[in-house]
Amino acid sequence: MKTVIHWFRRDLRLTDNTALHAAASTGAQVVPVYVLSDWKKNHRWTGPNRQHFLCGSLRSLDANLQAIGSRLILRQGDALAELEKLAVETRAEAIFFNRDPDPYGRAVEEKLEKMGQALGIAIKPFKDVAIHEQREVLTGAGDTFRVFTPYSKAWEKLPKPPVVPRIKSLATPAGLASLPLPDNSFWDLPPAAGGVLEAGEKAARARMKAFLDGGLSRYGEIRDLPAGGGTSRLSQDLRYGLLSIRELHQECLKKADSLDAKGRGSAMKYIAELIWREFYMQILWNYPEVLELEFNPKYRGMVWPGQMANLERWKNGETGFPIVDAAMRELRETGFMHNRTRMIAAMFLTKDLHLDWRHGESYFMQALTDGEIASNNGGWQWSAGTGADAAPYFRIQNPWSQTKRFDAKGVYIKRWIPELRDIDASKFQDPPAPGLRLAKGYPAPIVDHSAARDITLDLFKSVLL
Ligand SMILES: Cc1cc2nc3c(=O)[nH]c(=O)nc-3n(C[C@H](O)[C@H](O)[C@H](O)COP(=O)(O)OP(=O)(O)OC[C@H]3O[C@@H](n4cnc5c(N)ncnc54)[C@H](O)[C@@H]3O)c2cc1C
Numbered sequence: 443m444k445t446v447i448h449w450f451r452r453d454l455r456l457t458d459n460t461a462l463h464a465a466a467s468t469g470a471q472v473v474p475v476y477v478l479s480d481w482k483k484n485h486r487w488t489g490p491n492r493q494h495f496l497c498g499s500l501r502s503l504d505a506n507l508q509a510i511g512s513r514l515i516l517r518q519g520d521a522l523a524e525l526e527k528l529a530v531e532t533r534a535e536a537i538f539f540n541r542d543p544d545p546y547g548r549a550v551e552e553k554l555e556k557m558g559q560a561l562g563i564a565i566k567p568f569k570d571v572a573i574h575e576q577r578e579v580l581t582g583a584g585d586t587f588r589v590f591t592p593y594s595k596a597w598e599k600l601p602k603p604p605v606v607p608r609i610k611s612l613a614t615p616a617g618l619a620s621l622p623l624p625d626n627s628f629w630d631l632p633p634a635a636g637g638v639l640e641a642g643e644k645a646a647r648a649r650m651k652a653f654l655d656g657g658l659s660r661y662g663e664i665r666d667l668p669a670g671g672g673t674s675r676l677s678q679d680l681r682y683g684l685l686s687i688r689e690l691h692q693e694c695l696k697k698a699d700s701l702d703a704k705g706r707g708s709a710m711k712y713i714a715e716l717i718w719r720e721f722y723m724q725i726l727w728n729y730p731e732v733l734e735l736e737f738n739p740k741y742r743g744m745v746w747p748g749q750m751a752n753l754e755r756w757k758n759g760e761t762g763f764p765i766v767d768a769a770m771r772e773l774r775e776t777g778f779m780h781n782r783t784r785m786i787a788a789m790f791l792t793k794d795l796h797l798d799w800r801h802g803e804s805y806f807m808q809a810l811t812d813g814e815i816a817s818n819n820g821g822w823q824w825s826a827g828t829g830a831d832a833a834p835y836f837r838i839q840n841p842w843s844q845t846k847r848f849d850a851k852g853v854y855i856k857r858w859i860p861e862l863r864d865i866d867a868s869k870f871q872d873p874p875a876p877g878l879r880l881a882k883g884y885p886a887p888i889v890d891h892s893a894a895r896d897i898t899l900d901l902f903k904s905v906l907l
Contacts, residue, residue: 443470445532445615449525449539450476450514451547453570453683454499455643456506457608461568465538471613473532474507476500477525478518478621482630487815489808491777493626494634495641499682501623502642512612516621522553529563532615536563540570540683543723544815545730572720573602573687576727579720586728587721590831594717605689637776638811639678646684649676654697659705661712668769668780669854674712675778677812680719691716722820725830732819736828744828744905747897748796755888756791757805759859762887764870764880765845766790768858775858777811783854786844788825793838794894796901799826827902835902838895846871859884 448465454476456462465472504514517524525537537558542548551567558565569575579597580586587593626633639645653674664672679685691713698709725732736742755761759770769783779787784806791802803822807813823829827837849855852867861884862870869880879886 443468443535445473445534446470446536446538447473447475447525447528447532447534449521449537450474450503451539451542451683452681453540454503455646455684455686456503456510457643457647458605458686458689459540459609459683460570460603460606461538461540461566462609463606464566464568465536466609466612468536470535471615472512473515473528473534473614473618474512474612475515475517475525475528476503477521478516478624478628480519484808485629486804487807488813490626490631491634491638491809491811492813493629493631494638495678495777495811496682497623497625497628498641499643499684502644504623506643507612507614510609510611512614514620515614515618516623518621521550522557525554526557526561529561532618534563536566538566538568541567541575543571543576543727545726545733548730569603571683571687572723573597573691574600574720574724576724579724586724588725588830590718590721593721593724594714597717597720602691603688605686605692634811635775635777637778639675639778641678641682641684643684646676646679649674649679650685650690650693654693658694658697658709658712659701660708662704662708665711666782667848667854668772668783669849669851669857673781677814677817681812681814687716687719718820719817721830722816725820726816729830732823732829733815736826737823737830738828738832741828741902741905744901746792746796746798747901748798750797752795752888753791753797753801755885756787756795756797756802760885761790761795761889762879762885763790763794763841763891764852764855764859764862765841765849768849768855771858772854773806773809777809779806779810780854782844782848784821785825786839786841788822789833789839790841792826793898794841794889794891796894796897799823799828836899838898840891840895842870842872842891 446465446468448462453459507513555565574597579593657672657674664670676685680687694709694713698706701709729737756770759767761767766787769779769787773779788802791797792799799822803818806818820829824832827833827835852870855870856863861881865881873887874880
C-alpha cells in the first residue's frame with residue numbers, strides 16, 4: 443500500500459497505539475487525522491473542561507507527530523463524510539482506527555465499513571480502548587456478565603494482549619490541508635475551570651509514573667478519602683487515550699511484584715478499578731439502551747417526583763449538606779470529583795432530592811474532564827439503584843455519616859467551602875438543629891435526610907408492586 447489513513451479518536455498517543463502501529467507497519471505513508479465536531483455552544487455530553495483537555499491533547503499529539511516526521515491533519519464535520527473526502531483526496535487504500543464502545547461511535551464504524559466497500563478501501567478496526575472487548579469476557583454458558591465480581595474473575599483469567607512499541611517515525615504526504623489547532627472558542631465555549639490538569643501524552647505519562655512509584659502501594663488504604671490525593675488521577679488520560687490501558691495494567695502488575703503483601707493488595711485493588719471501567723464498557727457495548735433506559739427493567743418508567751429548583755441548588759453546591767456541596771464545588775472549580783464524593787453527590791440527587799439520574803448524568807458529562815459515557819452512566823445507574831450490579835435501592839448512603847467516615851476532620855469540606863472554614867469539623871457530621879445554619883452565608887439543609895429516605899423507599903416499593 444502507498445497511502446493509508448489513521449483516524450485518531452480516543453487514542454491520542456504514539457505509545458502502544460494498536461491501530462496506529464498497524465498502519466505504520468504497512469510501510470505506507472500514513473495520514474493521521476482527527477475530525478473535530480461541528481456543534482456550537484452547549485452539548486449534552488461535553489463542556490469547556492473536556493474540550494479544553496481535548497485541545498491540549500491534540501496540540502501535544504501534533505507536536506509529537508512533528509517530532510517523528512509527520513503532523514496531525516485536522517478536519518471538521520461529519521466524521522464519515524470527512525474521512526471519505528480525505529480518502530479520495532489522498533488516494534488512501536485503507537483506513538485504520540481503534541474501535542469505540544459507545545453506540546454513536548459504533549454507528550459511524552458500521553457506515554464506514556459500507557463506505558469502504560463502495561470505494562474499494564480496506565477498513566481496519568482494532569481493539570485498543572479496552573483490554574477485553576464486547577464479548578470476550580463471558581460466562582460458562584457464553585452469556586455476558588451482569589454482575590461485577592464473576593466478570594472480574596473471568597477477566598483476570600484471560601490472556602492479555604501485548605503492548606506494541608512507540609512509533610519512532612512516520613511518513614506523511616506533504617501539502618494536505620489542515621485546520622489550525624483549536625481552542626474552546628472553536629465551539630463558542632467559555633474557558634475551562636482553573637484546576638484542569640495538563641493535557642497531552644507527556645503529562646499523562648508523568649502522572650502514571652508518579653502514581654506507580656508512589657500512590658499505588660498505598661491505594662488500598664487512602665483511595666476512599668476525598669481530601670487525601672490517594673487516587674491516580676488518570677481517568678482523563680484513559681478517556682482520551684493518552685495512556686494505553688494495556689501498558690498501565692502491565693506496569694501495575696510489574697510494580698506489584700516488587701511490593702510487600704500489603705502493597706500488592708493495594709495494586710490489586712487498583713486493577714479492580716480498571717476492571718470496573720471495562721465492566722461498564724461491556725455493559726454499554728452489549729446493552730446500549732442503558733443510555734436511555736434503566737439497566738434493570740423493573741425500574742423502567744419510574745417517575746422521580748423531585749423539584750427542579752433543587753437541581754440548580756445541587757449543581758451550585760448550595761444544598762446545605764457540606765459533603766455534597768464540597769463535591770459539587772470541587773467539580774465546578776476543577777472539572778474533577780473524587781469517586782467517593784461522586785457516589786455521595788449522585789445518591790443525594792436521586793435518593794434525597796428524588797431527581798431523575800439522567801439530570802445528574804448529563805451535568806457530570808458536561809462538567810467532568812474525564813466524562814466517559816460508559817463509566818458515567820454506570821456510576822449514575824449504580825447510585826440510583828437502577829444499574830448493573832447496583833447498590834440495592836434500600837441501601838441509601840447518609841451524607842452526614844459518610845462525612846464522619848471519609849472526611850472526619852473536614853479537610854475536604856473546608857477546602858471547597860470557604861464559608862465553613864472556621865466551623866468545627868464535628869458539626870459537619872450531623873444536621874444542624876431545625877431552622878439553624880452551620881454558618882452565615884451557608885444555606886440550611888434543603889431536605890431532611892431521614893424523611894427523604896422514606897420517600898425513596900416508598901417510591902421504589904411502588905414500582906416493584
Ligand atoms: C456517579 C459517577 C459518575 C462517574 N463518572 C465517570 C466518568 O465520567 N468517567 C470516568 O472515567 N469515571 C467515572 N466514574 C468513576 C470514578 O469516579 C472515576 O473513574 C475516578 O474518580 C477517577 O479518578 P482517578 O483516575 O483518580 O481514579 P482511581 O481510583 O485512581 O482509579 C483508576 C482508574 O480506574 C477507573 N475507575 C475507577 N473507579 C471506577 C468506577 N467506579 N467505574 C469505572 N471506572 C473506574 C478509572 O479509569 C480510573 O481512572 C464515575 C463514578 C460515579 C459514582
